[in-house]
Amino acid sequence: MIHQPSALAITVFCVFVGVTLAISFYFARRSRSAAAYFAAGGNIHWFVNGFAFAGDFLSAASFLGICGMIAFYGYDGFLYSIGYLAGWIVALFVIAEPLKRLGRYTFADALDSRFQSRGIKLTAAISTLIVSLFYLIPQMVGAGVLIKPLLGLPHYAGVLIVGAMVTLIVVTAGMVSTTYVQFLKGSLLVVFSTVMTILILQRGLTVDNSPESLAPQVLTVLPNGSRLIDGVPQGTGPGERDLRPVGSVTRLPNGSTETGPLGPIEFLRTIQNSEIALWRKKEVKSEDGTSTTTFRPQITSGTDILKPGNHPAFKDIRSDSLPGKLNFISLMLALFAGTASLPHILIRYYTVKDQASARKSTLVGIGSIGYFYILTLFLGLGAMTSGNLDVSDDNMAAPLLAKSFNDGGWLFAIVSAIAFTTVLGTVSGLIVAASGAVVHDLLSSVCGLQMSDYQKVRIGKWAAAVVGAIAMVLGIVFQGMNVTYLVGWAFSIAASANLPALVMLLFWKKTTWQGITAAITAGMVSSLTWILMSGDTFDKVYGWKADDSIVPFSQPGIVTIPLGFLVLVVVSLVTQPKGSSAQD
Amino acid sequence: MAHFDSSAPTHKEAFDPATAKRNSRYGVILFFIYTTIYAVFVGINAFAPATMDWIVLFGLNLAVVYGIGLILLAFAMSLLYGWLCRAPASSEESL
Numbered sequence: 001m002i003h004q005p006s007a008l009a010i011t012v013f014c015v016f017v018g019v020t021l022a023i024s025f026y027f028a029r030r031s032r033s034a035a036a037y038f039a040a041g042g043n044i045h046w047f048v049n050g051f052a053f054a055g056d057f058l059s060a061a062s063f064l065g066i067c068g069m070i071a072f073y074g075y076d077g078f079l080y081s082i083g084y085l086a087g088w089i090v091a092l093f094v095i096a097e098p099l100k101r102l103g104r105y106t107f108a109d110a111l112d113s114r115f116q117s118r119g120i121k122l123t124a125a126i127s128t129l130i131v132s133l134f135y136l137i138p139q140m141v142g143a144g145v146l147i148k149p150l151l152g153l154p155h156y157a158g159v160l161i162v163g164a165m166v167t168l169i170v171v172t173a174g175m176v177s178t179t180y181v182q183f184l185k186g187s188l189l190v191v192f193s194t195v196m197t198i199l200i201l202q203r204g205l206t207v208d209n210s211p212e213s214l215a216p217q218v219l220t221v222l223p224n225g226s227r228l229i230d231g232v233p234q235g236t237g238p239g240e241r242d243l244r245p246v247g248s249v250t251r252l253p254n255g256s257t258e259t260g261p262l263g264p265i266e267f268l269r270t271i272q273n274s275e276i277a278l279w280r281k282k283e284v285k286s287e288d289g290t291s292t293t294t295f296r297p298q299i300t301s302g303t304d305i306l307k308p309g310n311h312p313a314f315k316d317i318r319s320d321s322l323p324g325k326l327n328f329i330s331l332m333l334a335l336f337a338g339t340a341s342l343p344h345i346l347i348r349y350y351t352v353k354d355q356a357s358a359r360k361s362t363l364v365g366i367g368s369i370g371y372f373y374i375l376t377l378f379l380g381l382g383a384m385t386s387g388n389l390d391v392s393d394d395n396m397a398a399p400l401l402a403k404s405f406n407d408g409g410w411l412f413a414i415v416s417a418i419a420f421t422t423v424l425g426t427v428s429g430l431i432v433a434a435s436g437a438v439v440h441d442l443l444s445s446v447c448g449l450q451m452s453d454y455q456k457v458r459i460g461k462w463a464a465a466v467v468g469a470i471a472m473v474l475g476i477v478f479q480g481m482n483v484t485y486l487v488g489w490a491f492s493i494a495a496s497a498n499l500p501a502l503v504m505l506l507f508w509k510k511t512t513w514q515g516i517t518a519a520i521t522a523g524m525v526s527s528l529t530w531i532l533m534s535g536d537t538f539d540k541v542y543g544w545k546a547d548d549s550i551v552p553f554s555q556p557g558i559v560t561i562p563l564g565f566l567v568l569v570v571v572s573l574v575t576q577p578k579g580s581s582a583q584d
Numbered sequence: 585m586a587h588f589d590s591s592a593p594t595h596k597e598a599f600d601p602a603t604a605k606r607n608s609r610y611g612v613i614l615f616f617i618y619t620t621i622y623a624v625f626v627g628i629n630a631f632a633p634a635t636m637d638w639i640v641l642f643g644l645n646l647a648v649v650y651g652i653g654l655i656l657l658a659f660a661m662s663l664l665y666g667w668l669c670r671a672p673a674s675s676e677e678s679l
Contacts, residue, residue: 075647075648075651078651079629079651081651081655082625082651082654082655085654085655085658086618086622086654086658088658088662089614089615089618089619089622089658089661089662090615092611092662092665093610093611093612093614093615093618093665094611094612094615097604097607097608097611098604098608101599101604265642265643265644268644268648269642269643269644272643272644272645272648303637303645306644306645306647306648307633307636307637307645307647308629308633308636308647309633317629317630317633318633325630325631328626328629328630329626329627329630332626332629333626336619336622355599355604355607356669359607359665359666359669360666362662363662363663363665363666366658366659366662367659367662370655370656370658370659373655374652374655374656377648377651377652506608507612
């Protein structure tokens with residue numbers, strides 16, 4: 001679909017950006033020490049840190065990806081909400097307090113607290129960089145997705161604008177400005193998701209099963225790049241045609257045509273007892289390079305929508321396919337184990353003063369994040385029935401839902417701007433984590449460079465700029481992939497590489513530095529290799545046949561997370577110090 | 585914006601090994617309880633997906649009730665953990 005930029009949206013976006021940058025420059029004067037730049041001096045209040053957790057964690061994948069997935073496939077998207085939130089239980093009950101006690105700037109600090117090992121620092125730093133880059137990709141793709149309706153600019157422009165802004169935010173005041181951006185974003189996201197949910201419930205559900213609204217649409221892309229809609233050039237001028245917005249209820253319970261305002265439970269119950277047009281696409285490529293994509297409505301019962309198995313990635317759980325079921329279990333395991341292994345989440349524990357603050361800020365984080373994730377179900381189903389979905393782009397569901405309430409008005413402007421800050425908040429956290437790993441773990445600990453506080457901050461800023469530039473390139477290369485799907489990769493790698501080392505360090509006295517180093521390496525290499533050889537990557541990245549893949553299912557966690565634990569135990573047992581326990 | 589001032593001094597909680605050990609014990613117990621409930625949810629979805637159709641509460645199916653329930657349970661358990669860990673272990677022993 002062609003989205004027209006709105007002057008109001010641009011204004012709100014510029015205000016957001018201006019405020020964010022002004023605050024970054026304001027705090028720049030106070031962030032000249034390494035402790036202030038990389039960990040905000042450990043002085044952030046636990047309540048503020050809790051909402052910053054939400055701002056850090058609720059990424060483009062959560063807001064754009066999950067809402068889009070629910071809007072097009074129903075309950076399957078909500079499975080991500082459940083898995084992401086469950087992961088915070090691991091963070092609170094197992095990781096939060098010990099990590100705060102043992103570390104200073106990076107999660108490698110905590111892993112290495114007993115051993116003073118270069119091997120641990122090196123592998124943990126590489127793991128941090130790889131996970132951060134994999135997590136950055138979907139954020140930058142999300143930025144490119146948002147730029148089209150907001151400013152009317154192409155995908156790459158969104159990626160470059162966000163990349164440049166985030167790099168500026170991080171370079172000016174590091175973790176201090178990053179915390180502020182995340183706090184602002186987390187708060188706004190929760191507030192305006194609530195506003196949209198209330199509007200969805202107030203609007204209720206209305207039947208639209210007219211032939212016009214259910215007519216198939218055909219998008220043809222010719223070898224020269226020109227695009228046709230139903231055989232007519234795509235555009236909004238005379239003699240041109242654009243893709244039609246879709247998404248409607250085709251039957252309500254008891255034959256009614258509209259419900260009026262609904263309560264939250266009543267809304268879900270009504271959806272469950274209705275029929276809705278879900279849009280499916282089929283792409284055919286001819287030998288001359290012409291691509292023809294046909295979008296057709298598929299009338300689906302609410303009971304089918306509100307249970308798992310509609311999305312292609314989850315469809316096998318309704319069949320007898322064991323690899324399909326293992327793929328599902330593997331994904332849910334990675335989501336559960338991945339949250340507490342993400343470097344940008346872990347370093348936020350160093351921004352509060354003590355363990356009690358770490359615990360309390362996680363509690364606030366779980367409250368705000370859990371509340372938002374419950375709202376994703378309403379936002380996704382609201383978008384599904386809004387009549388304003390873009391059939392060619394599932395990542396646009398949430399902003400277009402806002403547009404359905406007042407076309408071109410304040411809500412769309414604010415939600416689009418919040419979506420942009422969503423990307424800013426998460427990307428800034430990732431860049432701080434990556435630059436901390438470069439300065440503290442790689443340069444200082446592994447290479448043995450002696451640096452003053454001033455030099456650490458300066459090199460950290462250069463590292464942030466380089467990581468930001470890499471993120472921009474990857475955001476352009478991976479255009480068109482669903483952002484939720486991409487985040488699943490980052491979770492799998494983080495859970496496989498980092499969690500076994502963290503958990504065993506805390507709970508097994510025989511853990512050795514060799515065991516930790518081997519576990520991180522094994523988890524990282526195995527999960528990355530598995531992903532690169534998976535059917536999903538064959539199909540979506542290489543453009544090859546998924547069936548040619550040599551691994552039986554795409555999600556690696558069920559194999560690579562236990563492998564990390566196993567390698568750690570075996571190597572630790574083999575490398576026990578003679579005559580004393582490893583802890584000694 | 586005082587809470588963003590990275591240069592301001594703060595009062596830190598003193599590290600108490602007994603409190604850390606107690607908190608860790610509570611955390612592990614609650615972790616295993618939640619993990620079990622989560623694993624059952626994943627297992628039902630994977631091996632008995634038709635069960636998710638069952639209408640269990642307020643006319644809603646098991647998938648919706650269990651899914652939202654898992655999110656609410658996580659928050660409830662985190663509140664419980666915060667309450668259990670509110671005081672130093674030494675003050676509990678003296679009661």
